[in-house]
Amino acid sequence: MAIFNRYFTVLFRLKTKWISLLLVIQTVASFAMTFFNFNNGHVYINRHIFSNFFTLWLAIFIVQAWLFTAIFYLTTCFQNERVSGNQTWRLIPIDDKKFYFDNILSSFAALLFFVILEIICTLILSVVTFTFDSQFHNSLIEMFADIGRHLQQVDLEIMFNFFGALMMVILCAFFGYFIISFLNYSSRALLDYLPQALSKAYFRIIAVLVIILVAWLAIKASIGLQIISFPFRFMIGETTGTNDDLAIALLLMLIINILFWFFDTILFSKFFEAREGK
Incomplete structure (x- = not known):
């Protein structure tokens, strides 16, 4: 430690x-x-x-x-x-x-x-x-x-939405770190351990899957944007009742982050080799 x-x-x-x-x-x-x-x-x-x-x-x-x-x-x-x-x-x-x-x-x-x-x-x-x-x-x-x-007028629902919005921002920040590392590690691993033509094909498949995932998250982002904008709507007197949507969005983002963290640690420790002069 x-x-x-x-x-x-x-x-x-x-x-x-x-x-x-x-x-x-x-x-x-x-x-x-x-x-x-x-x-x-x-x-x-x-x-x-x-x-x-x-x-x-x-x-x-x-x-x-x-x-x-x-x-x-x-x-x-x-x-x-x-x-x-x-x-x-x-x-x-x-x-x-x-x-x-x-x-x-x-x-x-x-x-x-x-x-x-x-x-x-x-x-x-x-x-x-x-x-x-x-x-x-x-x-x-x-x-x-x-x-x-x-x-x-603050109640438990409003407090949950407020702190949930902060958690969503934090999870999105970690998601960006994880996804960039995943693309870097996976592409380097494929280029190092597979024939060049085959590695490019696998990398294209991974890129397509990542694009699909990002597109799906963008579709779901309407809920996330409503949640994140809650503090500003609260300041002008509006409230939101999206507790269920917020809980689901947080759970999905947490699961996605854990999965990419798991994949990144494996790729980093087993397949990603540092290079001199980087």
């Missing part, structure tokens, strides 16, 4: 090395877009709604937060595969299955850390906007008053 924790810390530091740079780029980019809109009109945004510089900056920063979170998530996916294929990392004294889980878990922890920093930056900018924009000041007070009234 000590070795697991030690390498988790090392991997976490490796994957969070560029967080400060991403946040600086996001802050500068959002500030530049706000500045150009207010001074040169290069960016068209409704001035009636965003009449204050800081309000517009906050709005652009929040929109860009989603983009930069997605970018950071993709970088952690890339780092997962880079670490997995690194010959030096594979020589560390730890079981392959534990190392794989260490790698995935450190990526998710880095993603969670990035999201927390995004929230902190948003809150700081919100406080500044709250101080300098009277319209935003009044609107925010009214919004919290509405939330306070709606909190009186």
